[in-house]
Amino acid sequence: MSVAIELRHLTKIVRQKWRQKTILEDINLSVSQGEVFGFIGPNGAGKSSTIKSLMGLYAPSSGDVLLFGQPPTKPSARVGVAYVAETNNLYDRLTPFECVDGMLYFHQVKPDNRKQYIMRWLDRFGIADVADKPIYKFSKGMAQRTALAQAMAVNPRLLVLDEPLSGLDPVGRKLVVDLLSEYKAGGGTLFFSSHVLFDVERIADRFGLILNGRLVMVQTPSEIAKRSSEAHIRYFGEAFNADIVPETGGRKRWTVQKEDLWSALEAIKASGGELVDVQQALTLEALFSKELEGVHLPTI
Numbered sequence: 049m050s051v052a053i054e055l056r057h058l059t060k061i062v063r064q065k066w067r068q069k070t071i072l073e074d075i076n077l078s079v080s081q082g083e084v085f086g087f088i089g090p091n092g093a094g095k096s097s098t099i100k101s102l103m104g105l106y107a108p109s110s111g112d113v114l115l116f117g118q119p120p121t122k123p124s125a126r127v128g129v130a131y132v133a134e135t136n137n138l139y140d141r142l143t144p145f146e147c148v149d150g151m152l153y154f155h156q157v158k159p160d161n162r163k164q165y166i167m168r169w170l171d172r173f174g175i176a177d178v179a180d181k182p183i184y185k186f187s188k189g190m191a192q193r194t195a196l197a198q199a200m201a202v203n204p205r206l207l208v209l210d211e212p213l214s215g216l217d218p219v220g221r222k223l224v225v226d227l228l229s230e231y232k233a234g235g236g237t238l239f240f241s242s243h244v245l246f247d248v249e250r251i252a253d254r255f256g257l258i259l260n261g262r263l264v265m266v267q268t269p270s271e272i273a274k275r276s277s278e279a280h281i282r283y284f285g286e287a288f289n290a291d292i293v294p295e296t297g298g299r300k301r302w303t304v305q306k307e308d309l310w311s312a313l314e315a316i317k318a319s320g321g322e323l324v325d326v327q328q329a330l331t332l333e334a335l336f337s338k339e340l341e342g343v344h345l346p347t348i
């Protein structure tokens with residue numbers, strides 16, 4: 049499979065007041081076409097700086113950044129590459145219709161029925177009824193939906209999203225995660241940063257954790273699953289042994305070793321319990337909290 053993104057020894061040093069600061073240090077990463085890569089890390093870790101380097105907005109102090117084999121500063125490298133920044137940079141006097149229309153021109157996408165095509169994308173993001181309203185009148189979530197619609201409407205070969213779920217309510221987050229899953233199923237390549245680990249877990253093929261400007265871990269969901277020896281079972285019903293913990297709303301949680309999972313499920317069934325879900329105990333959140341233990345986070 050060919051490579052969409054390549055970071056080789058990427059290092060970025062900036063000037064902060066009287067001193068120099070290394071904000072990205074020797075990052076090496078390659079993302080294949082068709083892959084979904086979730087980039088996570090605490091505030092100030094370097095996620096946005098990496099993404100800006102990827103888009104050619106930050107020049108590396110040393111090392112290389114390649115998009116489809118070319119430096120991102122070359123316009124041909126960015127053809128078909130859609131990017132939504134953390135604070136979307138939409139021109140807020142425009143309407144969602146005009147934003148999407150403009151982006152189609154920019155990427156030279158010429159759908160057969162342009163108006164219908166644009167309205168379909170706005171509809172998919174739940175903003176068709178405000179297609180002709182200026183963006184400055186929008187809530188943060190609606191502006192974010194507009195920025196994402198604008199990016200996805202060009203059917204990009206690579207989609208780069210910095211915190212795509214920020215500002216969205218739970219309904220908006222589900223909508224966006226579903227649309228991104230669909231983009232992935234269609235062979236799209238996605239690189240995104242997120243704080244909302246639960247959502248990231250659902251869509252990424254690999255996760256990278258950045259801490260203090262260094263990429264400290266890259267894992268697939270199955271590698272994470274292998275590190276987990278326990279599972280959480282949640283159900284409604286009786287707590288029939290001392291290991292079963294009550295949760296809110298009458299729900300119970302029972303943490304068992306993976307080899308005891310089936311017998312535990314049988315016991316719940318026999319007690320008349322109603323199963324809610326079964327999850328590996330070591331979630332992405334727990335795994336990364338473990339990695340964060342003892343790490344000194346930067347003051348921003």
Ligand SMILES: Nc1ncnc2c1ncn2[C@@H]1O[C@H](COP(=O)(O)OP(=O)(O)OP(=O)(O)O)[C@@H](O)[C@H]1O
Nearest residue numbers: 062063064071090091092093094095096097098348
């Ligand atoms: N142009 C710059 N000049 C000086 N410092 C910078 C510059 N860009 C980024 N930084 C610093 O680099 C560090 C990483 O910032 P970055 O925005 O990449 O983090 P982040 O992981 O995206 O954080 P958040 O989740 O809060 O958005 C921060 O300490 C930030 O202050």
